[in-house]
Amino acid sequence: MAEINLLRRYPRTKRNIEKRNTVQSEENIRIAREYGREYFDGSRDTGYGGYSYHPRWWTDVAQDMIAHFGLKPGDRVLDVGCGKGFLVKDLRIACPGLEAFGLDISEYALMNCEPEVIGRLHLGNCVKLPFPDNSFAATIAVNVVHNLDREECITAVREIERVSPGRSYIQVDSYRTPEEKELFLSWVLTAKTHYDPAGWKQLFVEAGYIGDYHWTIIE
């Protein structure tokens, strides 16, 4: 199990991140957690405020993931919480012949996916991955398992471990200081489980997770 930032070359967010004066409203949180149009392509109050493919945003990340896991054409790789399939698309651009697939709970995201990944994205919940044990050469889950409550989060982490034992990467919301936690809490919409890195490492041990991991931290 290694702490390694495979998203280090993802462009840093351009938005002006300052602490919000009000916490998110319960209504906005409810809407965001439906993972429909309002979450991906509605206003910033309920989600991304526009979730669009940008050439190069995931390209370097895809290359780093391929190198890290030694992926080659013909290998199967799964992106859990794939959204519209941006990473799945760029993994296949970076490594032609790679059998990249995605899974997401959002029908909206799958119905609005990148044309290149049509047929590669599965509708499902990460607490029960519809794949046999040891199906993938690597599994990736960026900013998804923290959206579940603690028990379900552990189940999802076990599922990721099951479909590609010891060969996965999980990235989750975290904070290292009281200031970072306060900033995070003023922005959080969908995450139900969040810890500092030590808390996450404890959860990973409890889940029997031996893959790699890193943090999404608002700074």
Ligand SMILES: C[S@@+](CC[C@H](N)C(=O)[O-])C[C@H]1O[C@@H](n2cnc3c(N)ncnc32)[C@H](O)[C@@H]1O
């Ligand atoms: C913050 S987005 C991250 C999307 C993508 N991984 C990325 O980094 O751009 C969270 C994604 O997880 C999906 N999601 C939320 N809960 C899920 C669940 N229980 N099972 C599968 N996907 C889920 C959402 O629909 C959304 O696409």
